Amino acid sequence: SPFSLFEYIHFVVKLLFYSSNHTLPNAIGYVKSKSLTIKSSLKDENSMPLEFTCRVLENKLKLIAGDEFWEENQQHSETKESVKVDNLPDKDEISRYISSKIPIVAYASEERFKDLFMSLKEESKLTSSYVIFIILSTLLASIGLLVNSAAVIIGAMILAPLMAPIVSFSMGLLRSQKALIYDSLKTILIGIVLALGASYLFSLAIPFTELTSQMQGRIHPSLLDLGVAILSGVAAAYAKSYKEIAQNLAGVAIAVALVPPLATSGIGLGRGDFLMFYQAFLLFFTNLVGISLAATVTFLFLGYSNALKNKLGFSLVFTTLLVISIPLYLSYKQIASTQQHIEKLTHTRFIVNSKYVIINSATIDKHEKYTTVDLSLFSRENLDRYDLEKLKEKIEHYYGNNLQIRVKIEYIL
DSSP states (O other): OSSSSHHHHHHHHHHHOOOOOOOOOOOOOOOEOOOEEEEEEOOOSSSOOOOOEEEETTOOOOOOOOHHHHSSOOOOOOOOOOETTTTTTOTTTTHHHHHHHHSSSSOOOOOHHHHHHHHHHHHSSSSSSHHHHHHHHHHHHHHHHHHOHHHHHHHHHHHOHHHHHHHHHHHOOOOEEEHHHHHHHHHHHHHHHHHHHHHHHHHHHHOOOOOOOOTTTSOOHHHHHHHHHHHHHHHHHHHOGGGGGGGGGGHHHHHHHHHHHHHHHHHHHHHHOOHHHHHHHHHHHHOOOOOOOOHHHHHHTTOSSSSSSOHHHHHHHHHHHHHHHHHHHHHHHHHHHHHHHHHHHOOOEEEETEEEEEEEEEEEEOOOEEEEEEEEEEEEOOOOOHHHHHHHHHHHHHHHEEEOOOOOEOOOO
16 A cells, blocks of 8 residues: 555565565555454445454474575564554545545555644644743854854754744645644744844843844845745655654754844844844745745645645735745845946956056945945055045946945055
């Protein structure tokens, strides 16, 4: 009883090329017993019920073989009976299972779905441990952002429990389970408020002015971030569906980075920088919507529902995705434009008051009211204030006004 066409192909390949492996795939059930009674399930009045018993007769077969055979197949008496039919369809599923075609990827049995559904139902609820880990992971992420430490931020990603209720929300959306949707959304929203509050209070307690590179990396969301969120949603749903790979969910949480953007948003609120708050929260919201949609479609593809039952809710989430794609596209376009300007500025030669100046490297960072340009310059001659003003005029003519230019000059002797 294979769950999917892929599993059937895998079994055939394993049977043909890996005969030394004696483990059976999940799609095969077996009963190991010395006595087995088989009864007919027919309920027709005109049919006679059929019942017969099979028994193992010990020591009735004599086998003559060499020593090498007996070394590889040692005789042992085993009276323990075993039954492995967990993954086979039960009596209520058989008719539906036989009448439908085998899916390409997976068939989710009712027993398998019950295990996953109960797990997601528990993870959708608000608990004290969820609140504690949200606050701890946010504070840890805030410290990592402040000290510009990627290792500390990764630790915060592992602690963050936000991925679980998002995946639960996706299943509720697929199967139109209102209680699951409500509990998941409540848990997610409370987690967002707690994360924003914790990072906001942290920024007030430890004031600072400089944006680290870890913060800057989370205030410029683009369509590429949406792609990361969608792929992470697929991976999260797939990992949650199979117990043997559920431990990979932590790796998915690291990849999508839910808490660091929230922490950056809260720090932006504490700084009074609305643009920083908006851009970082847009990144988080992009991850939230992208994961939800992708996980919903993945659960549908894996066979946990024969149809999308909450079409209205899915349409609302999909419409939200289309709406947030507009600023993401504009941000991506701006990032691409900025990168083109950086490439044009780098290694460009300027003549300033008859002096040659070479731009070795450049970085451009857009703020709400101005743009910061950091330049590393090479020059053979001394540059005074008047020369630098002329250089600024040339760059502003080249790039635009409202520039705040910072230069580092290296003289070539």
